[in-house]
Amino acid sequence: MKHSRVLLVDDDSALLEALPETVRLHMDGVEIDTCDSAREALERIEAIDYDAIVTDIKMPGMDGLALLLEIKERRPSTPTLLITGHGERDLAVRALRGGAYDFLQKPIDRNYFVASLERAIQLRGLDRRVEDQRQALERHARVLEHVGDGVFLVDVDGVIRLWNRSAERIMGLSEAAVLERRAGEAIPGWADVASLVPTWPTPGPAGGRGTVPLDIGGRELWISISGIEFSDGVVYAFRDVTDERRIDSLKDEFVATVSHEVRTPLSAIYGASMTLQRKDLEVGADDRARLVAVIASEADRLARIINEILLANHIDSGRLRMARERVDVTELAGGLVETLRMVAPESIRIEVAGSDGLPPIETDGDRLRQVLVNLLENAVKYSPDGGVVELRIDRKEAGVRFSVRDQGLGIPSSEYERIFDKFYRLDPHLTRGVGGTGLGLYICRELVRRLGGRISVSSETGRGSTFFVDLPVEPLPATGGETSEVPAASAV
Ligand code: ADP
Numbered sequence: 001m002k003h004s005r006v007l008l009v010d011d012d013s014a015l016l017e018a019l020p021e022t023v024r025l026h027m028d029g030v031e032i033d034t035c036d037s038a039r040e041a042l043e044r045i046e047a048i049d050y051d052a053i054v055t056d057i058k059m060p061g062m063d064g065l066a067l068l069l070e071i072k073e074r075r076p077s078t079p080t081l082l083i084t085g086h087g088e089r090d091l092a093v094r095a096l097r098g099g100a101y102d103f104l105q106k107p108i109d110r111n112y113f114v115a116s117l118e119r120a121i122q123l124r125g126l127d128r129r130v131e132d133q134r135q136a137l138e139r140h141a142r143v144l145e146h147v148g149d150g151v152f153l154v155d156v157d158g159v160i161r162l163w164n165r166s167a168e169r170i171m172g173l174s175e176a177a178v179l180e181r182r183a184g185e186a187i188p189g190w191a192d193v194a195s196l197v198p199t200w201p202t203p204g205p206a207g208g209r210g211t212v213p214l215d216i217g218g219r220e221l222w223i224s225i226s227g228i229e230f231s232d233g234v235v236y237a238f239r240d241v242t243d244e245r246r247i248d249s250l251k252d253e254f255v256a257t258v259s260h261e262v263r264t265p266l267s268a269i270y271g272a273s274m275t276l277q278r279k280d281l282e283v284g285a286d287d288r289a290r291l292v293a294v295i296a297s298e299a300d301r302l303a304r305i306i307n308e309i310l311l312a313n314h315i316d317s318g319r320l321r322m323a324r325e326r327v328d329v330t331e332l333a334g335g336l337v338e339t340l341r342m343v344a345p346e347s348i349r350i351e352v353a354g355s356d357g358l359p360p361i362e363t364d365g366d367r368l369r370q371v372l373v374n375l376l377e378n379a380v381k382y383s384p385d386g387g388v389v390e391l392r393i394d395r396k397e398a399g400v401r402f403s404v405r406d407q408g409l410g411i412p413s414s415e416y417e418r419i420f421d422k423f424y425r426l427d428p429h430l431t432r433g434v435g436g437t438g439l440g441l442y443i444c445r446e447l448v449r450r451l452g453g454r455i456s457v458s459s460e461t462g463r464g465s466t467f468f469v470d471l472p473v474e475p476l477p478a479t480g481g482e483t484s485e486v487p488a489a490s491a492v
Pocket of ligand 1: 378379382406408409410411419424425426427435436437438439440441442465
């Protein structure tokens, strides 16, 4: 038997000797302390957490019943046995009502005393183990508070008993809102998916996770989740995979669009070259020139798609370096618009405004050109019925603003943020008949960010859109050297 410690309180010196002797002879590993007054007993109880206390009920000064009350106050889980005189049944009943564990009637039956004390010590031992486990659980719960995964415990009745901070954060449901409630009612969508969540028994290795959707406040939340079964219920651990899933499905769409985007120029190139190769067909000089032009422009389109994909990858890998150089924006805008006029449909008028007299700025000219080309090409591409496309440059208090305006399809305001996401297309199934990879605006956003600026859009569906690029650049002096600090005398 494990070592245990018992306190015996009695003013009867005969019992103070006889009972410890009985314990020594009949019980293993039990140490017994004795004292002859309730006051002294209280001091000891204060200092030592006994496994059981045996006290006489009738003592001068504080009696056994009063002592019992004090013990219940200070050591509520220590079992207390009371010794009553012969025929004092009502006192014994009062003792039991007051929370005594058992009572021993004088003359004390030795066997009964030993058996009862043993049971009391065992009870206390169990109690201590439960307490230890409770504390261990509390420690675990405190650790769980800080893990990144959402964790919650659903007991055998389906009621949520634990809900950690990450669960609050990921699901947006506070502990107060879900604790002590049935999981099926507290977590929107849980009732539909609970049976799909893999749960694993303990002990044993945990297996895989499942991915299920929840419906939190009208927002679809995808979580990757698994459960571990305990005797008290199931502990679930989960994390938010909504973004990963969204990217995955966008990627699938991307592969479909890119295959389509690549196949169209490829078949044009193939068709044109096959025609040129045919021996049985007389191809006139004009037709020959037209077919060669098709091959050249479609090959160019292919190269641009591949470049877009490579550039997006390059951006994602974090390897992109930005240059800082003096850029003449008037020249840049003029050149861009001129090139675009050569390739755009005739029904679209392309204009440039506001750039006259603007001083040069310090930025990465190639990257800025790339952004504006993307925006201008989109403006042309998404203006199927023609109209005006305008590139404006304005000096702003905090830098320079480039605006690309069109009179095309327009963009619903709910999509203003998402159109800049990777692979995102308003119309992936080409119902509006305009192809693309969904990478253009993503590349624009990332490049502008690296130039230290901001890109945004405002639009009226069906009436056109305007994209804004704001660069926080100080315009440089119109003439002179690299910096304004160059002394006049040394300028050449
Ligand atoms: P894409 O290769 O599809 O053009 P982008 O990233 O350049 O990819 O644009 C993302 C989506 O934003 C486009 O699919 C289109 O739906 C929408 N969009 C971009 N520019 C315009 C515009 N000027 N007018 C209307 N919609 C546009």
